Amino acid sequence: MFENFRVFETDFAGRPLRVETGKMAGLANGACLVRYGDTAVHVAVTASAKPREGVDFFPLSVDFEEKLYSVGKIPGSFLKREGRPSDKAILTSRVIDRPIRPLFPKDMRNDVSVVATVMSVDYDCSPEITAMVGVSIALSISDIPWNGPISGVSVGLVDGEYVINPTAEQRKVSRMAVTVASTDKKIPMIEAGANIVTDEEMYNGIMAGHEANQKIVEFIKGIQAEIGKPKFEYPAIHPSDEMFEAVKAFAEEDVKKALDTDDKTVRDARLKPVYEAVHEKFDPIYPEQEAELEECLYKTQKFVVRRWLLDEQKRVDGRAMDQMRPLDAEVDLLPRVHGSGMFTRGQTQVLTVATLGPVSDQQILDGIDQEETKRYMHQYNFPSYSVGETKPSRGPGRREIGHGALAERALLPVIPSVEEFPYAYRLVSEVLSSNGSTSQASVCGSTLALMAAGVPIKAPVAGISCGLITEGERWMTMVDIQGLEDFFGDMDFKVAGTKEGITAIQMDLKIDGLTPEIVKEALEKTHKARNYIIDEVILKAIPEPRKELSKYAPKMRSTVIPVDKIREVIGSGGKVIQKICAECGVKVDVEEDGHVFVSGIDADGLQRAMTIIDTIVNDPEPGAIYNGKVTRLMDFGAFVEIAPGKEGLVHISRLDVKRTEKVTDVVNVGDEIMVKVLEIDDKGRLNLSRRDALIEVEGLVPENDISEERRPPRRDRDGGRRDGFRRPRNDRR
Numbered sequence: 001m002f003e004n005f006r007v008f009e010t011d012f013a014g015r016p017l018r019v020e021t022g023k024m025a026g027l028a029n030g031a032c033l034v035r036y037g038d039t040a041v042h043v044a045v046t047a048s049a050k051p052r053e054g055v056d057f058f059p060l061s062v063d064f065e066e067k068l069y070s071v072g073k074i075p076g077s078f079l080k081r082e083g084r085p086s087d088k089a090i091l092t093s094r095v096i097d098r099p100i101r102p103l104f105p106k107d108m109r110n111d112v113s114v115v116a117t118v119m120s121v122d123y124d125c126s127p128e129i130t131a132m133v134g135v136s137i138a139l140s141i142s143d144i145p146w147n148g149p150i151s152g153v154s155v156g157l158v159d160g161e162y163v164i165n166p167t168a169e170q171r172k173v174s175r176m177a178v179t180v181a182s183t184d185k186k187i188p189m190i191e192a193g194a195n196i197v198t199d200e201e202m203y204n205g206i207m208a209g210h211e212a213n214q215k216i217v218e219f220i221k222g223i224q225a226e227i228g229k230p231k232f233e234y235p236a237i238h239p240s241d242e243m244f245e246a247v248k249a250f251a252e253e254d255v256k257k258a259l260d261t262d263d264k265t266v267r268d269a270r271l272k273p274v275y276e277a278v279h280e281k282f283d284p285i286y287p288e289q290e291a292e293l294e295e296c297l298y299k300t301q302k303f304v305v306r307r308w309l310l311d312e313q314k315r316v317d318g319r320a321m322d323q324m325r326p327l328d329a330e331v332d333l334l335p336r337v338h339g340s341g342m343f344t345r346g347q348t349q350v351l352t353v354a355t356l357g358p359v360s361d362q363q364i365l366d367g368i369d370q371e372e373t374k375r376y377m378h379q380y381n382f383p384s385y386s387v388g389e390t391k392p393s394r395g396p397g398r399r400e401i402g403h404g405a406l407a408e409r410a411l412l413p414v415i416p417s418v419e420e421f422p423y424a425y426r427l428v429s430e431v432l433s434s435n436g437s438t439s440q441a442s443v444c445g446s447t448l449a450l451m452a453a454g455v456p457i458k459a460p461v462a463g464i465s466c467g468l469i470t471e472g473e474r475w476m477t478m479v480d481i482q483g484l485e486d487f488f489g490d491m492d493f494k495v496a497g498t499k500e501g502i503t504a505i506q507m508d509l510k511i512d513g514l515t516p517e518i519v520k521e522a523l524e525k526t527h528k529a530r531n532y533i534i535d536e537v538i539l540k541a542i543p544e545p546r547k548e549l550s551k552y553a554p555k556m557r558s559t560v561i562p563v564d565k566i567r568e569v570i571g572s573g574g575k576v577i578q579k580i581c582a583e584c585g586v587k588v589d590v591e592e593d594g595h596v597f598v599s600g601i602d603a604d605g606l607q608r609a610m611t612i613i614d615t616i617v618n619d620p621e622p623g624a625i626y627n628g629k630v631t632r633l634m635d636f637g638a639f640v641e642i643a644p645g646k647e648g649l650v651h652i653s654r655l656d657v658k659r660t661e662k663v664t665d666v667v668n669v670g671d672e673i674m675v676k677v678l679e680i681d682d683k684g685r686l687n688l689s690r691r692d693a694l695i696e697v698e699g700l701v702p703e704n705d706i707s708e709e710r711r712p713p714r715r716d717r718d719g720g721r722r723d724g725f726r727r728p729r730n731d732r733r
Contacts, residue, residue, distance in 0.1 A: 006227060010219045012036060012133075013153070013165040013212065015125055017219075019137055021227060030142025030229070034134035037125035040070075042117045043134035047144045051109035051235055056295055058104055062114045064092040064131055066368045070121045076366050086367045090401050092128045095152075096135055099181035099189035102512055103147040107236040112144060121368050124167040129154055132181065137220055143229040147512065150188065151216035152181040155209040157194075157201065162208040168370065176202070178505075180209030184217050186513020192505035193409040194497075196459070199523045202502050206519060239292040239299075243282075247296035248303065251278050255297075255304050262317030262325075264347050264435045264483065265388070271301075302488040309469045309476065309485075316484050317346075324464075324480040324529060329444070329541035331452040338553040339455070341448020341541075346482060347435035352445035353428050354453040356553045358599035360589040361424040376415050378408035378427045380442055386434040402506075403439040404429070407463075410443045410496035410504035411450070414458040421456060422558040422597050436482035437465040439506070443496045447538055453553065454546035461503055462533040463496035466522040470511060477521050479529050491518075495526035499534055554587075554599040557606050563594045565617045568645070576616070576644040583629075584609040615643035620677045620686060625693050630671045633663050640675050640688055648686025650675060655690050657702040666690075 004022030011017065018035040025031035028044040052059050066089045068075050068082060077083055085093070096116065104112070116131035132152035140149045156166035156174035163170055171177065176197050181189035187210055194202065251274055258270035275297060282293055308314040313321065325346030334340040339354035363374040380403040384391035396404070407429060415425070427449060429442035440463030447460045467481035468491035477493075478485065486492050492508040502523075507514075514522075549555065561569060569590055570577045577588050586600035586609045598609045608627055615626065620642065628642040637651040650673075655666045667673060667690075674697060675688040694700045 004227075008219070008223050010216075012216060015165070017133070017216075019134075019223065021137075021141065021223075028138075028142075029144050030138040030140075032134055032137045032141070034130050034137065036122070036130040036133075038120060038122035039118075039125040039127050039130050040120035041127055041130045041134050042119055043131065043138040044115050045135070045138045045142050045144060046113050047142075047232075048111040051237055052111055054291065055109055056291060056298075058101070058106070058108055059111045060097065060101055060104065060114070061112070062093045062097040062100070062135075063116070064089050064096060064128070065115060065117045067118055068366075068368065070118045070127075071368045073366075073368075086365070087401050087405065088365075088367050088369060090398050091405050092131065094398060094402050095128065095179060095189065095191050096132050098191075098508060099132075099150050099152070100135060100139065100146070100148070102188055102509055103150070103183075105145050105147075105234070105236075107238040108145060108234050109237045110234055114139075118368060123370055126154055126165060127368065129165060129179070133216060133220075137223060140220055140224040141228045143232045145231045145234060148183070149217055149220035149224065150181050150183055151213035151220065152179060152189075153209045153212045153216075154179050155205045155212075157197065157205060162205055164209070164212045176205055178202070178205050178209060180206055180213065182210045182213035182217065183513050184214065184221075186515060187519065188509050188511075188513040190505055190507040190519075192502070193412070194502050194504070195413045196498055196501035196503060198501050199527055202505070203516075203520055203523055207516060210516075239289075239296050243286060243289075243292060244296045244299055246285075247278055247282065247293065248300045250281060251297065251300055252304065255300050259301065259304060259316055259484065262346070267316075267484075268388070301484075305484055305488040306469055306471070309478070310471055310474060313476075315478065317482065319480075321476070321478045322525060322528070324532070325482065327533065327537045329448055329537045331448050331542050336552055338550045339449045339451075339453025341445045341450075341452055342432075343441050343444040343448060343537075345437065345441055345444075345480065347433055348438055348441050348482075349431075349433040350438055350441040350445045351430045351432055352442060352449040353430070354446070354449040354455070355426045355428075356453060356455070356549070356556075357424045357426070358554060358556065358587055358589055359418060359422055359424050359591075359597045360587070361426075375418065375423075376408060376412055376425045376427075378404050378411065378429070378442075378446065380404035380407060380429045380431070380439070382431045382434065382438065386431045386438075403442065406439050406494065406496070406504055406506050407442045407446055410461055410463060411446050411457075413503045414461055414498065416456050416458070418595075419558070422556045423455075425450075425455070434483070436486050437463075437480065437492075437494070439463070440465055440494055440496065443504075444533060444538060448541060451542045451545040454549040456545050459498040459500065460534050460538050461496055461498055462530045462538060463494060463504075464526050464529040464533065466493040466495070466526050467491055468493070468514075468518060468522075475518060477518065477525060479525050491522075493522045493526070495523065495530070497527075497530055499531050554601060555603055555606050557598045557610050559596050559610065559613065561590075561594045561596055561613070561617045563592075566590055566592075566594065568616050569596065569613055571644060579644055580609050580612055584612070588613075612643045615646050619680070620646065622677050622679050625674060625676045625697060627672055628675050628688075630667050630669050630673060633667070633669060635663065638663055638667050640673060642675065642686075642688075646686070648675070648677070648688040650688045650690050654678075654688070654692065657691055657694055657700045659703070 002023045006021050008019040015037045020033040025044040028046050031044040033042050118127045136149045139146045155178040156163040157176045158170050158174050176194040178192040254274045328344040330342045337353050338356045342351045431438045443463030467478045467485045467489045490511045494506045496504040584605040589597045600606050626642040628640040631641050632639040641647045674693040676693040678687045
């Protein structure tokens with residue numbers, strides 16, 4: 001039945017890689033099922049027969065689809081089916097998109113759709129890497145024009161050794177998680193998160209991944225040679241050379257004058273009459289070709305900017321190649337939030353706000369990963385007004401999710417552990433103005449906001465981008481690229497980290513890849529710039545994290561209790577924990593491993609809750625002082641509950657520092673009083689004293705101090721005498 005069914009096998013980082021073609025999705029332009037260990041990802045690629053009209057870009061869509069059946073889960077939604085893609089799925093789609101997009105013909109306008117469906121997951125064999133390899137295979141064997149193949153690997157650093165495609169256990173202890181995509185010669189994509197690794201460690205890890213990719217690239221070439229289809233012809237959509245040369249000759253000098261400013265607003269205003277003049281002259285010559293004329297103007301601007309950089313070493317705003325735009329940092333702009341920081345770089349400006357919450361506020365993840373919760377959340381918003389446009393907000397797109405994840409990855413290594421600082425964090429970066437590198441400005445703004453909020457981060461983190469211009473064998477890099485240098489350049493190499501090392505990398509390319517020399521120079525330049533930002537900008541705005549939290553932030557305390565005591569703290573139907581929350585004005589979260597987190601605004605309420613929990617878990621010790629609530633009154637004393645299920649007797653003689661005739665003269669049911677534990681008798685009953693607590697804590701002096709021999713007899717809990725004391729005959733009291 002499946003005459004074209006073929007199987008190709010190889011070894012991939014010590015695990016079997018099996019590719020099946022000709023059996024599934026026969027109507028797609030190209031398809032394959034890739035099995036890596038027990039991970040299985042199906043990839044199908046399709047292209048439209050005709051180009052899309054009226055677009056000036058290549059319409060490529062990449063979707064990484066997580067199916068929860070792949071890990072034996074039923075979706076948690078009401079509909080019980082997969083909904084919108086998870087953030088992780090969107091990020092993976094972007095990671096696959098970035099290395100394959102530059103390898104398509106730049107003048108093709110046919111829609112191309114790439115769908116990678118995760119059908120089975122072996123946690124030791126990354127479905128993301130499997131999907132990237134599968135996409136490369138499907139495109140290579142299809143008839144869609146594409147200048148591949150590529151391969152992708154994940155690189156870890158475990159015990160000082162680089163590990164290709166680390167297992168689940170190795171990923172837990174790895175100091176880096178770097179995804180490297182490669183062609184047979186160059187590196188078109190790098191995505192990295194790291195626990196403060198040096199430039200040299202990062203560079204060597206990237207090169208290790210590049211080398212490992214070569215075997216899979218050759219494997220895919222073999223598959224393509226055996227079963228690959230001839231690539232189809234497409235109508236190239238681009239202006240004629242004659243049109244471009246005519247427009248360039250007419251508008252080049254005016255374009256130079258318009259671009260020669262560091263102000264984006266001025267530049268846009270200067271370009272408007274240039275566009276109008278070009279259309280006025282050339283619309284009659286090239287009727288119904290407005291899109292091609294716009295493309296010519298774009299190419300003219302690109303020509304001017306690249307010639308300035310390559311031939312004159314001149315940047316649009318007059319800076320040197322390693323010079324950054326003017327920088328500024330502020331904290332505490334918003335009085336009621338827990339922490340705020342604004343970072344400005346030229347005309348790029350980002351305000352980040354930090355919110356602290358109890359650990360229970362952490363995000364619950366419903367995906368195919370082993371990670372089920374996320375304590376540190378970073379979100380990035382890019383409103384249309386930040387670039388002077390009018391467009392309604394429709395929620396975050398893929399770009400916003402990607403930039404937020406990059407900033408989150410950059411800050412995560414310096415966030416204190418839950419034991420050190422038991423909080424959940426939500427950081428929101430609001431882009432107020434954009435002229436290049438807003439993602440890295442959000443990294444800097446986040447450092448400011450966290451320090452202003454009093455989060456004891458391990459070190460400040462800054463982010464910076466490096467650009468690239470290439471022409472044949474010539475190339476040059478520049479630090480802190482602005483919008484035009486990003487649009488007309490070949491690379492946006494974003495690096496974030498502390499002064500000691502790198503925490504995150506994201507590389508976007510418009511060319512087919514980087515050489516090792518370019519990667520090395522980009523790492524060196526961004527490190528110097530990062531150090532300058534930290535020393536001269538961030539630490540001058542706020543030298544260290546605040547010692548105290550905002551008065552509006554919840555205070556947090558934590559402890560660890562024996563697992564077998566969890567039931568006692570929660571109580572039947574949650575009665576005990578609800579009572580603690582109501583009495584102390586706090587929120588209590590108990591985790592399965594015995595970690596207990598108590599949050600609240602009032603410090604006294606926090607301490608009271610912690611004391612109650614400690615009392616429930618541990619038997620009170622003689623000499624300890626507690627705040628308790630009076631629950632019952634007897635003629636001979638009052639019963640006081642110091643914790644749920646822990647009640648003791650305060651004898652009438654121990655109620656006050658002065659003689660007490662009636663219990664109700666001192667306390668009533670429901671009163672909260674301070675008591676000291678005198679003893680725990682042989683039946684486990686607590687004997688308490690308010691008198692001793694007042695003397696010890698408040699320093700009160702008892703009136704007519706009564707010696708032990710002359711103290712009135714103590715009564716048992718049923719009213720009987722507890723000792724053989726007899727009052728002397730001459731004692732008239």
